[in-house]
Amino acid sequence: MDETEFNGRLKEAQINNALGVFILVFGIIILFAMIYTETFVEHMTDMTAGLLLISIGGGMVWKARKTMKKLREKKKNNMEI
Template sequence: MNEAERTGKIKTAEINRALGVFIFLFGIIITFAMVFTETFIQQMTDMVAGLVLMTIGGGMLWKATHTLKKHKPEEAN
């Protein structure tokens, strides 16, 4: 793998990490919104949507962290 490919993977991982944090935090907000809903169906919808978003965001964070550890030089870690 040449330097340009490695740099591209690092930039992509950093972008995915930022997006993962945003999606994860948005999932927490949606899950917290369960408190303010009136019916059981609304609560379950918020819970499922929040957990799905938190899972997606957490997966993006995990994958980005794994990629950064693999491709960043040792002195930058």
């Protein structure tokens, strides 16, 4: 893997991390907004949407951080050789 490809993959992982954090926080806000709804259907809709966004955002953050760690270890090992 050359330097350009490495930087591209690292940048992509950082962008996915930031996007994942945004989606995660947005899901928490929607879950918190469930308190202000009146009917059972509104509660369930907000809860479902909030939990879905939290799981998607959390998965994106987890995958991006795993990728960043792997890339940094790979670069460190290549520099030692």
